[in-house]
Amino acid sequence: MLDLALGLMLFVSALLSLHSKDTMKSGVFFIIFGFLSGLIWVRLEAPDVALVEIILGSAITGLLIFKLVKGSKQKDLKAFTFTRLWAGFISFLILIFMLFHLTTIERQDRIASLVFENLHKSGVDSAVNAVLLNFRGYDTLLEVGVITLAIFGLLSLGLKREAYYWDNPLLKGFSRLLLPFIVFFSLYITYLGTFSVGGAFQGGALLAGGLVIFALAGQALPLKASIIYIFMMAGLGVFSLIGLLYALLGYGFLTYPLELSTISIMIIELSIWISTAFLLYTAYRGKL
Amino acid sequence: MAFEILSIAFMFIGAIFLLAGSIGLIRLKDTYSRLHALTKADVLGFGFIVLSCILSTDLLSHWIKLLLVWLLAISYSALVGYALANRKKRYA
Amino acid sequence: MMDLVYGLLLFLLVLNLLLGLVRVFRGPELVDSMMASLLLGTGGTALLLAFFKITKEAYYINLALGFALLAGVVGVAFAIIILGKSKDGI
Numbered sequence: 001m002l003d004l005a006l007g008l009m010l011f012v013s014a015l016l017s018l019h020s021k022d023t024m025k026s027g028v029f030f031i032i033f034g035f036l037s038g039l040i041w042v043r044l045e046a047p048d049v050a051l052v053e054i055i056l057g058s059a060i061t062g063l064l065i066f067k068l069v070k071g072s073k074q075k076d077l078k079a080f081t082f083t084r085l086w087a088g089f090i091s092f093l094i095l096i097f098m099l100f101h102l103t104t105i106e107r108q109d110r111i112a113s114l115v116f117e118n119l120h121k122s123g124v125d126s127a128v129n130a131v132l133l134n135f136r137g138y139d140t141l142l143e144v145g146v147i148t149l150a151i152f153g154l155l156s157l158g159l160k161r162e163a164y165y166w167d168n169p170l171l172k173g174f175s176r177l178l179l180p181f182i183v184f185f186s187l188y189i190t191y192l193g194t195f196s197v198g199g200a201f202q203g204g205a206l207l208a209g210g211l212v213i214f215a216l217a218g219q220a221l222p223l224k225a226s227i228i229y230i231f232m233m234a235g236l237g238v239f240s241l242i243g244l245l246y247a248l249l250g251y252g253f254l255t256y257p258l259e260l261s262t263i264s265i266m267i268i269e270l271s272i273w274i275s276t277a278f279l280l281y282t283a284y285r286g287k288l
Numbered sequence: 289m290a291f292e293i294l295s296i297a298f299m300f301i302g303a304i305f306l307l308a309g310s311i312g313l314i315r316l317k318d319t320y321s322r323l324h325a326l327t328k329a330d331v332l333g334f335g336f337i338v339l340s341c342i343l344s345t346d347l348l349s350h351w352i353k354l355l356l357v358w359l360l361a362i363s364y365s366a367l368v369g370y371a372l373a374n375r376k377k378r379y380a
Numbered sequence: 381m382m383d384l385v386y387g388l389l390l391f392l393l394v395l396n397l398l399l400g401l402v403r404v405f406r407g408p409e410l411v412d413s414m415m416a417s418l419l420l421g422t423g424g425t426a427l428l429l430a431f432f433k434i435t436k437e438a439y440y441i442n443l444a445l446g447f448a449l450l451a452g453v454v455g456v457a458f459a460i461i462i463l464g465k466s467k468d469g470i
Contacts, residue, residue: 165460326419354441
């Protein structure tokens with residue numbers, strides 16, 4: 001009953017976000033779609049995905065959408081009929097594929113049991129993080145690389161970006177009070193990733209939200225541009241350095257020895273945390 | 289047992305206040321009065337729900353986190369209400 | 381007995397979300413839609429806390445704390461970016 005109501009609301013908000021006349025209103029509906037799907041992930045007992053969806057899918061994407069809509073000249077974006085038909089066709093194919101998969105699925109040994117068998121070899125207690133940073137570490141390394149390259153591409157466009165801020169004492173005081181809490185809690189989430197729900201990407205996105213509200217009050221971070229560059233590159237740099245180090249020592253690329261795996265995963269998580277935060281913050285501002 | 293009953297009662301009170309807030313959001317006529325319904329009734333209901341959760345657990349770490357959630361909710365509510373009303377009056 | 385009580389509770393909280401969605405849809409101005417989505421933020425946090433009370437799983441509190449930390453940022457950003465005028469500077 002509860003799940004049915006949530007699913008129906010998700011469907012309605014997705015439909016309205018596609019079909020409303022005003023671009024801004026579809027943005028608001030998209031934010032609502034984000035956190036309703038977060039609630040649905042909670043109901044499906046996937047709290048890690050729910051945390052990502054709540055923090056990134058609704059809050060950070062919402063901030064980016066606001067800036068995009070305010071900056072764009074054209075107020076009502078009309079997609080061409082051909083584009084819409086093409087998108088509908090692709091989605092229909094995916095739907096058919098999923099339905100086919102859903103009806104033919106069988107209970108059998110899947111890869112999950114393999115993960116739980118080998119969990120003690122990974123150095124962390126959380127299955128999600130073991131898969132993400134140890135078993136398929138190569139994949140995660142490339143994902144971090146993609147984010148970093150995307151943000152540097154954005155910076156290299158060199159467009160003139162407008163800044164929006166409100167010079168208000170209440171907002172200033174509040175953001176200064178909030179920032180330490182957010183830094184502490186995002187570190188806590190990152191640390192929690194090694195044995196429970198949480199992780200470096202979630203913590204970094206949370207910190208990015210705190211930095212954005214700091215910037216909205218009209219304050220700049222007391223950091224030089226070069227330090228921000230170093231923070232942005234930290235994830236990719238540390239991750240590939242550790243991988244290369246183990247390759248040179250003879251273990252193989254990104255293959256941690258058992259006794260060192262916990263500490264190396266911790267270092268990688270910290271670097272991904274700081275670089276995700278500063279990358280998303282730079283993506284919001286559009287400049288350094 | 290008494291704590292359990294009290295906790296469930298608080299959660300019902302909180303849910304009813306939240307519902308009152310959203311009924312106010314539907315029924316009231318203009319933006320400022322809707323903002324009033326949103327930022328007062330809602331926060332009261334949320335406080336009751338946090339109180340009910342505090343009664344139902346006995347770990348210190350949970351208490352600290354729940355209190356933090358409550359403090360964040362009330363301060364954000366005040367800040368958002370002020371910001372929306374002020375900016376709307378000045379620019380729209 | 382307990383199932384019925386908790387079911388009624390969850391029903392009330394989800395009804396709250398539904399009413400908020402109605403205001404987002406009807407809102408004559410953009411500000412009304414955004415306010416209703418903030419109501420959905422509070423209601424969603426309340427729903428997470430209710431799940432915590434029912435199942436006693438500790439991670440729901442972390443989820444609720446993450447939700448509470450960033451729900452207001454969207455509202456403040458809306459007020460400043462959309463309702464305000466752009467300025468040069470920082």
